[in-house]
Amino acid sequence: MSSQTQPLPDPSSDASDDPALAAFRKSIDNIDAALIHILAERFRITQAVGEYKARASLPPADPQREQRQITRLRKLSEEAELDPEFSEKFLRFIIDEVIHHHEQAQSRSD
Amino acid sequence: MSSQTQPLPDPSSDASDDPALAAFRKSIDNIDAALIHILAERFRITQAVGEYKARASLPPADPQREQRQITRLRKLSEEAELDPEFSEKFLRFIIDEVIHHHEQAQSRSD
Numbered sequence: 001m002s003s004q005t006q007p008l009p010d011p012s013s014d015a016s017d018d019p020a021l022a023a024f025r026k027s028i029d030n031i032d033a034a035l036i037h038i039l040a041e042r043f044r045i046t047q048a049v050g051e052y053k054a055r056a057s058l059p060p061a062d063p064q065r066e067q068r069q070i071t072r073l074r075k076l077s078e079e080a081e082l083d084p085e086f087s088e089k090f091l092r093f094i095i096d097e098v099i100h101h102h103e104q105a106q107s108r109s110d
Numbered sequence: 111m112s113s114q115t116q117p118l119p120d121p122s123s124d125a126s127d128d129p130a131l132a133a134f135r136k137s138i139d140n141i142d143a144a145l146i147h148i149l150a151e152r153f154r155i156t157q158a159v160g161e162y163k164a165r166a167s168l169p170p171a172d173p174q175r176e177q178r179q180i181t182r183l184r185k186l187s188e189e190a191e192l193d194p195e196f197s198e199k200f201l202r203f204i205i206d207e208v209i210h211h212h213e214q215a216q217s218r219s220d
Contacts (some may be wrong), residue, residue: 029179035145042141045134049135049138072139093200097196
C-alpha cells in the first residue's frame, strides 16, 4: 500500500477507540433509524392491505405483482449503484414477512 | 362481518382492477424507492468502512457493535410500533451482506 489518507490506529486497540470508524458508525446509526421508521410505515400500509384483502377474499400473495416489483427495484438499484441481486433478496425478505402477516389476517377473518 | 367501509370488488376479478388496492400499492412503491436509495447510501458508507478496516487490519465483524445496534434498533422499533423481532432479523440480514462485502475487501487487500 503506497499511501494512507487517514491515520491508522494501533491494530491491537479496540475498534471503538477509532475516531474515523466512530464517524462512519454515527452515519450508519442515523440511516438505520430512518430505515426502521420507513419500514414501520410500509408495514402500516401492508397491514391495511392485508385487512382489505381478507375482507375482499383476495389471495394474500400476488406473484405477478411481486414480479413487477422485483423488476422495478432491480432497475432502481442499478441507477443507485446498489447490487440488484441484493435488492431482489431484500424485497423477497420484506414480502415474506408481509405474506406471513396477510395469512394471519386471513385466518383471523375466517 | 357486520360492516364494510369500502366497496369490495368481484372476488373473481383481477386484483389489479381494484382502485383501493392500486392506491395502497402506489404508496408501497414510493416507500420501496426510498428504501432502495437509503440502502444504497448505507452500503456506500459500509464499503468505505470495509476499505478502512482492511487497511487498518481491523476484523470485518464486530459482535459487540452488532449487539449494541440490535438493542438500539429493537428500542426504536417499539417506539415506531414495528415488531422488534422483525427489526432484529432485518438488521442481521443487512449485516450479513456487509460482512460479506468486508471479507471481499479484506481478501483483495491481502
